[in-house]
């Protein structure tokens with residue numbers, strides 16, 4: 001996919017790190033990213049995600065680097081714009097709020113840093129986007145982890161950045177706090193017109209928030225593309241395992257209140273999901289984990305599973321677990337992944353090109 005020049009982020013960094021007693025690390029990435037929506041930077045621990053983000057921020061200086069954000073060059077062979085001059089917001093794993101200032105005081109501090117004066121409308125919009133009106137007078141120690149992060153995000157936005165960088169903003173939160181803050185992050189995706197680079201190694205977070213994904217392995221870019229495209233691959237080490245699964249985009253087309261079910265059209269395929277109150281017409285993302293997909297030769301009418309789709313085998317890849325395989329399936333124009341035992345593969349004599357029925361045990365709505 002080629003992105004129009006001036007509306008994208010061009011980043012090229014080569015950085016070698018040699019620390020005493022540690023194996024050397026090299027980041028070697030050259031990429032062009034869309035300057036809109038959320039780009040997730042995904043990979044195992046130590047793959048270089050934070051290093052890449054720090055290079056974008058100018059907190060780390062690559063030995064060789066080029067960075068252009070929507071036509072503005074921040075780094076090339078001749079110049080290196082220092083971090084404080086880069087119009088960016090940075091949200092860290094642990095919110096770095098000033099403890100002696102209230103949430104409001106922390107926000108005011110950011111406003112002073114903004115190049116352009118922040119209008120009261122902008123202030124109100126950001127405060128309301130993050131839902132922090134009721135807590136503005138509190139000090140950081142009086143806030144929960146999730147609330148602190150929401151204030152930290154608001155603070156990052158108030159400097160009116162051209163790009164928002166987030167480094168595992170949910171990593172220090174427990175699951176309940178994480179679930180509480182995720183809807184706010186999802187709102188950011190739809191309400192902001194600046195690009196967000198979002199570092200995470202949590203597949204569920206990325207499935208929910210990202211539009212675009214870049215995958216790093218040992219400092220190298222091994223895959224990049226639209227979320228559903230990258231998540232439909234089975235050849236990426238970072239994505240294979242228990243959480244492997246396709247992400248489909250869909251729209252509610254029917255509801256059956258009696259059974260608490262909603263029918264979601266994903267391209268030419270329809271899936272029944274739990275009705276969580278979304279109106280007909282609501283767009284949503286569905287995550288179909290490979291372990292929830294099984295295969296049969298016939299439609300298996302007697303099965304209790306409501307979601308059955310005709311599919312064709314695209315390819316078969318060994319899983320990290322020696323007993324399992326990952327099978328990519330074409331379902332109309334979309335890709336589904338099934339995780340089966342090698343034994344079933346052998347018993348059913350499955351091969352590329354065969355037509356089968358996929359039975360989907362469970363579909364998660366990730367919105």
Ligand SMILES: Nc1ncnc2c1ncn2[C@@H]1O[C@H](COP(=O)(O)OP(=O)(O)OP(=O)(O)O)[C@@H](O)[C@H]1O
Nearest residue numbers: 017019025043044045046047048049050051052201
């Ligand atoms: N300050 C440092 N000094 C020496 N080595 C470092 C330093 N910071 C990171 N590294 C090493 O550089 C490599 C890349 O680290 P980086 O933090 O970018 O990875 P990551 O993908 O963000 O990992 P994680 O998910 O664990 O945060 C790792 O091997 C790490 O051990």
